[in-house]
Amino acid sequence: MRYFSTFFLLSILLTASCKNTSENNTSETTSSEPEWISQVGANDLEFNEKVFYVNDYDAIADGSALTTTAIQQAIDAAAANGGGTVTFKPGTYLSGSIFIKENVHFNIPEGVAILGSESIEDYPEIDTRVAGIEMKWPAALINVLDQKNVTIDGEGLVDGQGKVYWDYYWNLREEYEPKGLRWIVDYDAKRPRTFLLQNAENVFLKDLNIQRAGFWTVQVLYSNHITVDGLTIRNNIGGHGPSTDGIDIDSSKYILVQNCDIDCNDDNFCLKAGRDWDGLRVDRPTEYVVIRDCIALAGSGLTTIGSETSGDIRHVFVSNIQGKGTKTGLKIKSATNRGGTVEDIHMQNIKMDSVGTFMQVSMNWNPSYSYSKLPEGYDYDSIPKRWKTLLEEVTPPEKGIPTFKDISISNIEVQGAKRAIYVNGMETSTVSNIQLTDVHIAAQEAGQITYSKDWTLDNVSLNIADGSTLTIENAPGVEFPNTLYIANDED
Secondary structure (H helix, E strand, O other): OOEEEEEEEEEEOOOHHHOOOOOOOOOOOOOOOOHHHHHOOOOOOOOOOOEEEHHHHOOOOEEEEEOHHHHHHHHHHHHHOOOEEEEOOOEEEEEOOEEOOOOEEEEOOOOEEEEEOOOHHHOOEEEEEEOOEEEEEEOOOEEEEOOEEEEEEOOOEEEOOOHHHHHHHHHHHHHHHHHOOHHHHHHHOOOOOOEEEEOOEEEEEEOOEEEOOOOOOEEEEOOEEEEEEOOEEEOOOOOOOOOOOOEEEEOOEEEEEEOOEEEOOOEOEEEEOOOHHHHHHHOOOEEEEEEEEEEEOOOOEOEEEOOOOOOOEEEEEEEEEEEEOOOEEEEEEOOOOOOOEEEEEEEEEEEEEOOOEEEEEEOOOOHHHHOOOOOOOOOHHHOOHHHHHHHOOOOOHHHHOOEEEEEEEEEEEEEEEEEEEEEEOEOOEOEEEEEEEEEEEEEEEEEEEEOEEEEEEEEEEEEEOOOOOOEEEOOOOOOOOOEEEEEEEEO
């Protein structure tokens, strides 16, 4: 017996006559790399040959007691010597915040485990930026603050022991949400990052095994010429920690991320540049970023841009990335009080399987988190400073409207997606000048495109299981012609 099953195949063969391509398109072609790529990353470093073992400073190597002071003494001694290598004899070392200094090579060899303290008091508060606003927040477990010429590497383990902080967050959120305070819970639930590079220059972070971050795993903030290479991050051991981003590039430039393998519970690779009034005040972009030759497993975004877009995010090149079980491929998110421009984004040679949505764009992301309103019953004069920062209005309001443009996507293969494309601009800010070349997506449903313009498509196919077509509204110059319905013969 023969029967027929019908599925929807949407294919596009581009000709110049079927598209309205912007004459001022500044994006690079998909066949060439932007010239600035050769400038990203740290420069090679040479260190003083002297070696400083933390064990010579009475470090406790069985994990039975906090040994932060001994580790810091070894770092300080190396710095006083003009630099050198700080390292460990095999063992387990329990630590709070440590601070790496200039010209220090901090080596965590195989057979060594650094465990993050489960007490927040062991992470002194510093002036920093978290989730887009400048505020006091606990230092990370391992910090490079206002330093240059540093390498942190080794095949040992750095375990943030984050579950105690995950539980704290979820309990606080359960308390805050009924009070109308979802927008502030992420800022009140103070949790330690694992690595923080802040105001740093010429730093290598290499070949490390990192797990169970209490909050973000690696944040590169206000820094330049940084290389993050060969990290394995596993944050879903023993639970699914909230906000356990993999690598966050935050208002930094000339950054190289490569050969990383990330399994987390939030954004895998994320670019940020401040949020709302405070981000517009700081006004520092993230730019000249390369992410290549990486793997993302569980997590919210293979490449996420935002939602903190206030200082602008531009000149980004993503290549040779695999996603397996990741929620989205390219996610660009912001809100109507963020502002900023996302532009000149290149994404190529991507393979994904069992994902949510390949391309997801929103200018009104997660309203309960993105928009701050003080509920009745609270005295403005008595609330914490960070609350007031988030409550500060952007004026004039149109300054808070973000802009997304000039995005090039090529050589993409996606299987097992729930949805192919979900792009939503705004009437006052259309998503413009999008190039799709050699993009092939198999998904359950097609999705939608609204408030967009000037899409250029060449050899694009959407294999949609439920037979739906893309809903395209308020999108001049966005056309998906040559729709075909094909019957498959099955015995």
